[in-house]
Amino acid sequence: MPFAARARDRIRAWERRTRPRDPETDAALARRWAELPVSARTPAQVLGRFGTGCEGTHGVFPACDLACTPCYHSRDANRVRTDGAHTRREVTAQMALLRRLRGPRAHAQLIGGEVTLLAPDDHAAALAIMREHGREPMSMSHGDLDDDYLPRLVRGPEGRRRLRRVSFAGHFDSQMFGRRGIPRPPDEASLHPYRRRFVERFDRLRREHGVRSFLAHTMTVTPANVGQVAEVVAEVGRMGFGMLSFQPAAFVGDDRRWRDGYRGEDVGADAVWAQIERGAGTRLDHRVVQNGDLRCNRTAYGFYLGDHWYPALDGDDARDLAVRDAFLTHCAGIGFGGTPPVVVAARLLRLALGRPSLVAVAAGWAARAVRRAGVRNLLRHRPRPVTFVMHRFMDADEVAPAWELTSRGEVSEDPDVRGVQERLAACHYAMAHPESGTLVPACVQHAVLDPGENARLRTLLPLVDVRSRR
Numbered sequence: 034m035p036f037a038a039r040a041r042d043r044i045r046a047w048e049r050r051t052r053p054r055d056p057e058t059d060a061a062l063a064r065r066w067a068e069l070p071v072s073a074r075t076p077a078q079v080l081g082r083f084g085t086g087c088e089g090t091h092g093v094f095p096a097c098d099l100a101c102t103p104c105y106h107s108r109d110a111n112r113v114r115t116d117g118a119h120t121r122r123e124v125t126a127q128m129a130l131l132r133r134l135r136g137p138r139a140h141a142q143l144i145g146g147e148v149t150l151l152a153p154d155d156h157a158a159a160l161a162i163m164r165e166h167g168r169e170p171m172s173m174s175h176g177d178l179d180d181d182y183l184p185r186l187v188r189g190p191e192g193r194r195r196l197r198r199v200s201f202a203g204h205f206d207s208q209m210f211g212r213r214g215i216p217r218p219p220d221e222a223s224l225h226p227y228r229r230r231f232v233e234r235f236d237r238l239r240r241e242h243g244v245r246s247f248l249a250h251t252m253t254v255t256p257a258n259v260g261q262v263a264e265v266v267a268e269v270g271r272m273g274f275g276m277l278s279f280q281p282a283a284f285v286g287d288d289r290r291w292r293d294g295y296r297g298e299d300v301g302a303d304a305v306w307a308q309i310e311r312g313a314g315t316r317l318d319h320r321v322v323q324n325g326d327l328r329c330n331r332t333a334y335g336f337y338l339g340d341h342w343y344p345a346l347d348g349d350d351a352r353d354l355a356v357r358d359a360f361l362t363h364c365a366g367i368g369f370g371g372t373p374p375v376v377v378a379a380r381l382l383r384l385a386l387g388r389p390s391l392v393a394v395a396a397g398w399a400a401r402a403v404r405r406a407g408v409r410n411l412l413r414h415r416p417r418p419v420t421f422v423m424h425r426f427m428d429a430d431e432v433a434p435a436w437e438l439t440s441r442g443e444v445s446e447d448p449d450v451r452g453v454q455e456r457l458a459a460c461h462y463a464m465a466h467p468e469s470g471t472l473v474p475a476c477v478q479h480a481v482l483d484p485g486e487n488a489r490l491r492t493l494l495p496l497v498d499v500r501s502r503r
């Protein structure tokens with residue numbers, strides 16, 4: 034092809050790539066908005082306006098080598114062999130369906146059992162498949178890793194770097210048994226050295242291999258550890274995690290691991306959120322930005338300067354709410370996560386040129402944020418973005434009847450069951466079923482579908498020895 038034609042093609046491709054709106058994204062958002070129950074269509078709602086929700090894999094590597102109480106995986110999960118070929122095949126099929134139904138971009142969790150039981154080559158291949166389908170992957174791990182696992186993950190067999198950035202969620206709480214060095218943690222504080230070591234592994238990855246990372250910390254909350262949440266927030270918020278997510282326990286998964294009464298006021302949504310606020314040392318307004326249904330998800334976005342956490346948006350300031358509205362309305366096509374910074378910058382520039390009024394909105398927000406944080410504070414400390422999340426899965430016996438009705442296209446007369454149906458319809462966390470071409474909420478996956486799926490997988494991939502690593 035002559036040089037001029039090649040140059041023209043490149044310019045056209047760059048022009049397409051840096052458009053601040055994408056028709057396919059817009060169509061996926063419109064579909065998602067139309068699916069939402071009226072109760073979830075609030076001005077703060079992210080679904081259907083900025084994103085289509087988070088996604089996760091299922092049945093791609095069900096086994097785990099720790100034991101948690103509770104454990105969301107069904108009782109057959111640990112009788113399924115981890116098998117790289119199966120993982121690649123299933124991840125490909127599930128991502129293709131998510132790409133088709135949920136549009137060209139989303140965050141997706143590589144989740145199931147323990148991700149690091151996958152050989153590093155299979156893990157890297159799964160991440161590559163997810164990115165090929167426009168998914169920004171996050172690997173979900175219990176954080177008990179072999180020293181050489183991450184270097185082998187980011188470098189191929191010939192030693193060449195194959196990943197430039199990774200996202201991991203490390204799940205740490207005192208109800209997980211079998212962690213090397215601390216098989217039965219007496220309390221949350223005793224796990225802090227293990228949490229710190231987890232972060233240090235990724236610091237080393239950056240220093241020694243030039244690989245950037247985003248880290249989330251996740252923790253299950255029960256009556257046994259709810260009183261320690263504030264201390265965990267205060268301590269772990271300083272460690273280098275970009276997200277602290279707490280999951281009040283639900284009666285779902287393997288019922289042999291249901292040890293506590295998981296209900297009661299002390300682990301209700303308000304009580305757990307109050308603990309997170311105590312640890313953060315400030316009020317966390319979870320109504321400024323809504324991800325799905327507030328009964329499922331509470332989120333507060335902001336940043337630490339030194340020991341103090343500041344919200345990105347002040348829910349009591351109408352000007353900040355206008356910033357939120359402008360952001361949700363105009364920025365869905367920018368693709369902040371997983372897009373090269375130069376492309377994000379070009380899209381933002383084109384957005385600003387097309388809508389100059391947004392520049393004033395953004396500048397006003399930046400000036401208020403600087404005023405709130407204090408110039409001297411900003412000069413003294415580097416801002417560390419940290420998002421607080423609470424995600425409340427539902428009990429299996431709530432989900433099953435509600436899903437049954439939803440599947441039949443019926444709405445319950447019972448307000449409690451109808452509430453569960455609304456939460457499922459506004460679900461922020463979807464899993465794909467390529468065999469039926471459908472997506473289901475993760476609650477439905479764990480409460481209704483996992484047992485049958487893992488029983489089938491157990492026959493397909495009979496166990497060799499999931500504990501061989503130890």
Ligand code: SF4
Binds near residue numbers: 459462474475476477
């Ligand atoms: S997985 Fe369940 S708890 Fe989570 S957002 Fe979906 S319906 Fe709500």
